[in-house]
Amino acid sequence: MIAEACFIALALAVGLPLTLRLSAPPREPVPRVGEGVLLGIAICTATLAILPWSRWIVIATILLIAAIAWKRVFTPRPRYDALLILALLLGYALYAMLAPPPEYDYLTNWGFKAKAFFEIRGIDWQFLGRSIDRNVHPDYPLLLPLTYDFIAILRNGWNDAHLGIVHVAFAAALLLVIHETAWDDTRSRIVALFIAIALIPFAATPWIGLAEGPFIAYATAALLLIRRGDLTLGAILLGLAASTKNEGLTLIAAAAIGLFCTGRKRDVVRLWPAVLIPLPWLIARSLHQLPTDIAAGGVVARVVEHALHPAPLFAALSSVSLGKPLYWIALAIGIAIASRTLVTRERFILVALFVQFACYLGAYLATPFDVAWHVTWSWERLVAHLTPALTYVVLVQLVARMSTAQTHPTRS
Amino acid sequence: MLAAREVALPYQKLPGSRELMLQVRALTKPGDVIAIAAPFPKWDQGYAYLYTRALYPLTGREVLPLLDDHDRPRADNLARANVIAAYRCEPRVPGFAIVWHGRDGMLMRRIR
Numbered sequence: 001m002i003a004e005a006c007f008i009a010l011a012l013a014v015g016l017p018l019t020l021r022l023s024a025p026p027r028e029p030v031p032r033v034g035e036g037v038l039l040g041i042a043i044c045t046a047t048l049a050i051l052p053w054s055r056w057i058v059i060a061t062i063l064l065i066a067a068i069a070w071k072r073v074f075t076p077r078p079r080y081d082a083l084l085i086l087a088l089l090l091g092y093a094l095y096a097m098l099a100p101p102p103e104y105d106y107l108t109n110w111g112f113k114a115k116a117f118f119e120i121r122g123i124d125w126q127f128l129g130r131s132i133d134r135n136v137h138p139d140y141p142l143l144l145p146l147t148y149d150f151i152a153i154l155r156n157g158w159n160d161a162h163l164g165i166v167h168v169a170f171a172a173a174l175l176l177v178i179h180e181t182a183w184d185d186t187r188s189r190i191v192a193l194f195i196a197i198a199l200i201p202f203a204a205t206p207w208i209g210l211a212e213g214p215f216i217a218y219a220t221a222a223l224l225l226i227r228r229g230d231l232t233l234g235a236i237l238l239g240l241a242a243s244t245k246n247e248g249l250t251l252i253a254a255a256a257i258g259l260f261c262t263g264r265k266r267d268v269v270r271l272w273p274a275v276l277i278p279l280p281w282l283i284a285r286s287l288h289q290l291p292t293d294i295a296a297g298g299v300v301a302r303v304v305e306h307a308l309h310p311a312p313l314f315a316a317l318s319s320v321s322l323g324k325p326l327y328w329i330a331l332a333i334g335i336a337i338a339s340r341t342l343v344t345r346e347r348f349i350l351v352a353l354f355v356q357f358a359c360y361l362g363a364y365l366a367t368p369f370d371v372a373w374h375v376t377w378s379w380e381r382l383v384a385h386l387t388p389a390l391t392y393v394v395l396v397q398l399v400a401r402m403s404t405a406q407t408h409p410t411r412s
Numbered sequence: 413m414l415a416a417r418e419v420a421l422p423y424q425k426l427p428g429s430r431e432l433m434l435q436v437r438a439l440t441k442p443g444d445v446i447a448i449a450a451p452f453p454k455w456d457q458g459y460a461y462l463y464t465r466a467l468y469p470l471t472g473r474e475v476l477p478l479l480d481d482h483d484r485p486r487a488d489n490l491a492r493a494n495v496i497a498a499y500r501c502e503p504r505v506p507g508f509a510i511v512w513h514g515r516d517g518m519l520m521r522r523i524r
Contacts, residue, residue, distance in 0.1 A: 099418030107422055107468040119442060119472035132477065133464055 003155035004165045007044065008037070010154075011169070014062045015040020017069035024230040030079050031183075034176030035233060037169055038221055041214075042240045045146035048153070049280070053121035055153050081193045085175050088197060089168060092204040096164030101209025108135040111160060111209055114148035118158050125288050138290040141281050143243040144211045167213045171203040174217040178203070178392060181224045185396045186403075195395050202388040212381050215245040220388040222274075226255055227348050231270040239277025246292075247385060249278065250359035251352070258352030296368050306365040313364055316375035322383055331387075331394060338397035345400075346393040353386050426462055428516030429499055433469035436497040439512055439519050442472035447493035451501040455481045462499055470497075496520040 016029055016036030023032060043065065047058050101111060113136070116127050123146075128138035147166055152158045179196035186192060203220075205213040218241035225234030238255055242248030252274045259267045306313060322328070335342065342350065360382045367374045423430040440446060448466050452458035463477045476489035490496075496508055499517040508520040 099415045102418050102421040104422065104464070108464050112468050112471065115468065115471040130474075133467060135464065136467075 001162050001165075003151050003159075004162050006154050007151045008165070008169050010059065010062050010066075011040030011044050012036055013040070014043050014066040014069070017066060018043070019233065021069060022236065023225075023233045030082075031176075031180040033082075034173040034178075034180065035221065035225070035237070037173035038177075038217060038237060038240065039233075041147055041166075041169070042143060042243070044150045045143050048146045048149055049123070049142075053118075053149070053153050055156055058150070058153060081189055082176055082179055082196075084193065085179055085196050085200070086172055088200060089172055089175070089204060092171060092200075093165070093168045096167050096208045097162045098164070100160035101163060103207060103209045105135065105207075106209030108133055109137055109140065110144050110211055111148065111163070112136065113142070114145035114152070115158055115160075117145060118149050118152045128290055129288055134293065137293070139285055139292040140211075140246060141243045141248075141278060143240065144214055147214075164208045167205070167208050170214045170217040171200075171205070174203040174221055174388070175200060177221040177224060178388075181228060182392070182396065184228060186399050188399075191399050195392065195399075198395060199388055199391060202384070202391060205384060207381065210381075211245050212384060215241055215248065216385055216388060218244055219248060219251055219385060220392075222251075223255065223349055223352060223389045224392065226259070226267075226271075227346075231267055232273065235271045235273040236277065238271065238274035242274065242278040243281060246294075247356070247360070247382070251356055254352040254355035254359065257355050258348040258350075261351045262348045264348070293368055294363055294366050298368075299366050302368060303362070303365045306367075306371065312371045313375070316372040317379065319372075320376055320379045322380055331391060334394040334398055338394060338401050341397045341400060342393065346397060349389055349393045353390055357386060423465055426458070426465075426499065429462055429465060430469065432497065432499055432514065432517040433466050435512065435514055436466075436495075436519055437469050437473075440470075440473055440495055443474075444495050445474045445476060445493045446470060446495045446497050447476045447478050447490055449478055449496050449498040449501055449503045451499075452479075454483045455479050466497065494522040 012033065015038065016032060019032045019036045019039050020029060022039075023035065029036075044058070044062060047061050051057050051061060101107075106112075113128075117124050123142065128136075131138050144166075148160075148163055151163065151166070175196050178199050179192050182192035182195040183189065186195075203213075203216065205216060207213065218237050222234050222237035222241055225231075225237060227234075238248070238252055240248075241251055252271065255274070256268045256271055259265070259271070364371060364375060420430065436446065446466075448463050450459055450462045452462070459477070459479050460481070463475070463479075466475055473495075476486070476493055478486050478490055480486055490505070496503065496505060497517065497519055502518065503520070505520065507522055507524050509523045510518055511521045512519040
């Protein structure tokens, strides 16, 4: 556990000061811990793409970056309510660290790559190029495998017993971002706490070892920051979402369309860091000719074929349970109640999520695999990408509506 | 108890397969090319389960299937392998000798 704890400490040490430099005011450290962890984890992993995989070299580099960034004097303000959110993650932490990640996709993809890279102390392009099993997905971005490798480097050995803590860190970071954003939106400590606690099941994903949790953290935090006008940091987190899962690439386009549809056309250009951050990986995977299954030859023919015969897709979508029926009923009621304010005030998030959702359906149309198989093994996780941000805006607008009703009882 | 069950979870349909692969890892070195032999004639009826779960414990080695996903034998992979990890079967392959035998399988190494 020492290596894992050191990793989170290093991530926070380097991520927090950089977050404060990159974020929009107010630049206070305590409310920015969530963004700091998210950014810090990415900086730690980025060092592995550049530096030799040596414990002392990467630690020295991280501390140097942190020292350079720690120039300003901060006045921390205590936020004890955020500690309650972290305390409520204790059960999730026990679950996540019960054993090495047992998920199939961890053993054949995320964890497999990380372990294979650690064997040679570097990104093994030969391994990625020759991968026989299709589940290895050599084209997937490497932020999560390199995160596991960073911990292994700190330990100077591979041990997956407590890797689940990475997922706890991502969940905690996202919930802190949600809490701070909710405080910013509602100016109520109790409401902010309620919203953050309500979103714990969405941030604390059950897929330990997979990239869903990290992706949800980066993507949701990015959308919420862009929504409130924190463009630079939001765009960086959006780029990191694209460095975690390929779905993040379409999310960049979705966010740009969302901004465009809300009349924030100038802000579209300010998303440039989101494009810049995943670019080196995209170039590298192109140079190494790593195959992408969705884009494999005959995409147009597959899309046309599936679009002309959509019955198997609909059958597959309707057969996969998304669970939580009470949640979906409550969400539908919430959307119905707050529909007017959602459309006027939350157009950015709604459009971005809708475009992303359309891209997911598009991926199913383009799939080279059996549609039923593809949907069965991904649909629940893909929907989980979208629900935290959607639930957040519905809750915030319901609160806003309640506040309006209390202030102006005759209007309601 | 719960942790031990979680560790065994991904391998539970083929008892002993995790222990076999850990033993194979201990007896091989990085760079070895390991072919996976199993008593399953079809990819989707046990072979894929074993093969895909052998990848993680055997990182650093090149792990090759002896069957493709259309259930065709992969003689080319056998020709490339210098080690055979056999789960609950005892293949007789010319040019290979048994170097270790356990409860759930054995390891064969190319001798010529």
